[in-house]
Amino acid sequence: MTRNPLHAGALLFSAVLLLVGSGLLAQQEDPLAATDRQILTEIAEHSEQMANLEHLTDRIGPRLTGSPGMKRANEWTAERFRTYGLSNVHLEAWTIAHAWRRGTARARVLVPAEQALAAEAAGWSPNTPGPVRGRLLYVKAEKKEDLEGYRGKLRGAIVVTAEPQPRQRVQERPLVPRPPRPERDFAALRRFAQERDEFFKAEGVQAVLRDSDKSFGLFNMSAVGRDYQPAPLPTAFLTPESYDLLWRLRKNEQLVEVELDIAGSEFSPDPVEVYNTVAEIPGGEKPEEVVILGAHLDSWDLGTGATDNGTGVSVVLEVARALKKLDLKPKRTLRFILFSGEEQGLNGSRAYVEAHKEEMAKVSAVLVHDYGSGRVETIALQGNPQVYEVVSKIVAPLRQMIGFEELSLRSISGSDHASFNRVGVPGFFCQQERATYGQTHHSQGDTFDKIVREDLLNGAQVLAVFAYNVAQLEDMLPRRPVSPTPAP
Numbered sequence: 001m002t003r004n005p006l007h008a009g010a011l012l013f014s015a016v017l018l019l020v021g022s023g024l025l026a027q028q029e030d031p032l033a034a035t036d037r038q039i040l041t042e043i044a045e046h047s048e049q050m051a052n053l054e055h056l057t058d059r060i061g062p063r064l065t066g067s068p069g070m071k072r073a074n075e076w077t078a079e080r081f082r083t084y085g086l087s088n089v090h091l092e093a094w095t096i097a098h099a100w101r102r103g104t105a106r107a108r109v110l111v112p113a114e115q116a117l118a119a120e121a122a123g124w125s126p127n128t129p130g131p132v133r134g135r136l137l138y139v140k141a142e143k144k145e146d147l148e149g150y151r152g153k154l155r156g157a158i159v160v161t162a163e164p165q166p167r168q169r170v171q172e173r174p175l176v177p178r179p180p181r182p183e184r185d186f187a188a189l190r191r192f193a194q195e196r197d198e199f200f201k202a203e204g205v206q207a208v209l210r211d212s213d214k215s216f217g218l219f220n221m222s223a224v225g226r227d228y229q230p231a232p233l234p235t236a237f238l239t240p241e242s243y244d245l246l247w248r249l250r251k252n253e254q255l256v257e258v259e260l261d262i263a264g265s266e267f268s269p270d271p272v273e274v275y276n277t278v279a280e281i282p283g284g285e286k287p288e289e290v291v292i293l294g295a296h297l298d299s300w301d302l303g304t305g306a307t308d309n310g311t312g313v314s315v316v317l318e319v320a321r322a323l324k325k326l327d328l329k330p331k332r333t334l335r336f337i338l339f340s341g342e343e344q345g346l347n348g349s350r351a352y353v354e355a356h357k358e359e360m361a362k363v364s365a366v367l368v369h370d371y372g373s374g375r376v377e378t379i380a381l382q383g384n385p386q387v388y389e390v391v392s393k394i395v396a397p398l399r400q401m402i403g404f405e406e407l408s409l410r411s412i413s414g415s416d417h418a419s420f421n422r423v424g425v426p427g428f429f430c431q432q433e434r435a436t437y438g439q440t441h442h443s444q445g446d447t448f449d450k451i452v453r454e455d456l457l458n459g460a461q462v463l464a465v466f467a468y469n470v471a472q473l474e475d476m477l478p479r480r481p482v483s484p485t486p487a488p
């Protein structure tokens, strides 16, 4: 192809324009915003998030805490951090009482007419002693006193404990998100569930069936039992369709008989070491002061934890890659932590906080990304109004550049930032647009196909700018008084 002289002239002209333009930009833009722009561009142009997330979900797979998959994920993320040139890359061990491995679960209705139910064992559920059969009973109890009325009435029963939630219906397309639920005290709910299951066991209940509270044949998953101990009773989740069927059958107290067979699940005989993956970009001026970015590497085991929380893992890895590559030399240390044990109650972050008690006074802030796909609308300050002004200034460039919204004072307790917030470290959460997260997280549908590339990039951009700018502040972020709430 011959070169058109006119074209060459136009090229030269635009090069001159570009030089003049960037000169003007440098004069006008404050240094903070200029660095922010550099960070955003690096991530937009060189993100490795899709490749990393595909590897984590498709090639490493499910990452249940205590499983071989989780250990492989720890080692692989450490290797990524090393490849990106980070310092002090290591796995930090803590211990769980028993690892648990899923076997098979089969359930069916026997009376009024035989038909199959779709079931999966709840996490840390023991096996049934072969197939168990019993009449289905609904126990309505929200606190310990409510259980008393059932004393002496439950022997041999298979129990359900919750009314079905309203379902997403097939004809609703596109999916209409449910309104957010009021914030729940997960620790208190877990404590009561344990008391209830111990009561059931003492009363001779054979098994518990639980509603998945999802739609379209998806399971939910959570752990039963306490602190990685085998649960008191065999417990299985049913799909919403199966649970709704049972609910309709038991209308007007009619006799319903069901069978459940959980087999082949295994508990490790001994305690098992599990790990958080940790890496750093050391601070140049105040290396002992730290800004932490976090996500949880563990997942439930039916799907591959793509949105819960592979997205957050890919975001944290990408921030590490981009900031290291730009060689920005932060004043304070940036620490990247990929937690384990989140899904059974924020256990990896709690173990981390406990093991690093003395250093907590030097942690300026913690920001966690754990809401799947969906761009970051803003940062939820988690009841830390004292930081509002200073963090607002930090994220001001983001508001102009990527449409970030006003900071939120919301408190969301369901992820690892809460473990830090509990001991007075300002711990924040990314408030994200609702994508498919609530529909598929903890289910067999939490897979790589749910990922939206642009949202991943957006998440990394927000975390990178936040972390770098907090690390550059004159002082650490101000703190609120330590909450008097005791840890569960």
Ligand SMILES: [Zn+2]
Pocket: 296, 308, 309, 342, 370, 415
């Ligand atoms: Zn999560």
